[in-house]
Amino acid sequence: MTLFAWITLLAPLMAAIYLTIKPDVRRSASAPNIAIASVAVCAFTSLLFLVSGTELKSLWTWMSFPWDGGTLDIEIGVQVDNLSKLMLIVVGFVGTPIFFFAKGYMKGDPSIGRFFAKFALFVFSMLGIVFATNFLMIFIFWELVGASSYLLIGYYYEKPSACEAAKKAFLTNRVADFGFLLGILLIWSIAGSFDFDVIAQAVQDGNLAGESWKLSLAGVLIFVGAMGKSAQVPFHVWLPDAMEGPTPVSALMHAATMVAAGVYMVIRAFYCFGAEFGVASDFIVMTGAVTAVLAATIAVVQTDIKKVLAYSTLSQLGYMVMALGAGYYAVAMFHLTTHAFFKGLLFLCAGSVIHGCHHEQDMFKMGGLRKKMPTTFWCFTIGMLALTGIPFLSGFFSKDLIVDALHKRHFGGLQLVATATAGLTALYMARSWYLTFFGAYRGHAEPHESPKIMTRPLQFLAVFSAALGAIFYFGGGQEYLSAWQGPGTSPLHIDPTIAITSTVVVLIGYLIAWSFYGKGQTDKGASLAHRFSPVHDLLVNKYYIDDFYLWLVGSIQQGFARFCRLVEENFIVGILVGWPTRFTLWSGDKLRGLQSGRLNFYAYCFVGGVTLLVVFFILAGAQ
């Protein structure tokens, strides 16, 4: 089983390397198949681990330094426990259909091999995070995920907007990762180890009892790292722009797995801290709530079908983070799992629509696609119903448990926020559903249904999106993850009051969307936007957060940079370097006259010098 775990981790890397160093394979039609096979390994082993109930931990010392009397070992390992098994299933069973879909979606792309090499590299990095046994390993793969995300967002590198988005994603994540790194170093300084189990044991034994504030600070710093990857306010700005990448990338990385890595990592880390981590939970819950509402409101005014889903992802990540803050890690993981399937499905449907409409992404240029693309329509519908939490589809279970968790922790206001956000979710999802699939077709190019290789993955994911919530909830998913329940929590059960309330709110959301866009008409929404134009402007401009950052970088940072340049040019170059230079030039100019080239003069100087030396030594000797 240990061997299987290592193979699972390394297979995508091998595929990525193979596709990179073999140009003839990279250009051939079999390039996608190699990548698909490497991901299918993950799906297979995750199922194997789940059925056999494997628990294992295998370590390999990568580097070893002498340190403080002992050695500092940098370990790369694989750890299979209930948490990583669940995450493996997400990566494998969402990843494999998306890879199949990508094969159809990217067909005819001249550099399809490069795409699949990068995509496989991403899966390797993601599996590294899933399998990680210690903070250092998770950080290494965390950065690898960031790098492969950069490569894939900037896949269409000839498009300036894609390059900008890639840079934005990378830089935003770097800022957050700095917090993560500080947190890891702080943990190491108090616990003396990077290993999750060692730290958890030390906390359990009370060895770190005197360091509780440091532990809390480390927890917050590590959460800051998660805020970057999981795109929480104020680091959320990169995720909507990341939609510049190919749609399968958006589906796998920026909806299903990579952005969820932050939540997964926080569960791993906070499990170590045990009960010590109580102080910062308000901060985490608030971050999640702000993100959930902010993103949901922005999603209502988006016109790009992928942007709607991107903001929806932000909003749902906000839900997961709220559950984290409430201490219900298993519930967060539950929502992560269901979300991965239905959001992956929705993105693939969006990809299918974009593909069918000849790379048109504006929903106002779609419409009436229900007849033209029936499979995509039905799959999108299932995904939407699951996301909005229609009873007994998967989103219903996971989202209601989060609301219940907030209720149990007496975050009364936030419970309302979460419920209202569910209504907003229904509103923006139904809006994009009506705009895309109902009414008359508003575009130019003739839309067509996607080929089987793209619709089969949709159907596969649709089944899971519908059923997974019930399977997880009734199949004892929370008990399965009971080791990762926060302190003082227990598995939750659907509360009828909460379930009915949120279902009613969701239906109201659908009703509002239907009244504005129900027949596929767009004029009602436009007139409302016109009437409340200040609000509309605020939402369209994403609360001016991007503009604020632009101002921050453009004015404050550039101003400081200009000041630094002034100091550099005038003081360092002008004085510290300039004055010695000028003195050397001046003295050389003056001394140049002595070099006459006349032999006698040189001899004269030589004799004079020797005479002076002789006189000096005679006088010195005389004293």
Next chain:
Amino acid sequence: MTVGHMVTLAGVLFTLGIMGVISRRNILVVLLSVELMLNAAALTFVAFSNWHGNLDGQVMVFFAIAVAAAEVAVGLAVVIALFRLRVTVDADQVSMLKQ
């Protein structure tokens, strides 16, 4: 003839050599003057060797003569090369060293 006489003679020869090196324009004469200085130094070696009753100084003289012979060979070769290039042995006519 005391050691004082001999050292005085050596000093006079050395000064003559220096004056020759500094003041004469003809490179051949300059080389001759250098030889004069070398021999003045050799003379002091002999004088002190005699005075101390120690032969070490006289060994040094042979050594100095051998080195001087080599030096003259190189110096004359340079002068010949210079003459071929410039058709002069006047040091004032030759100031290429400053370039």
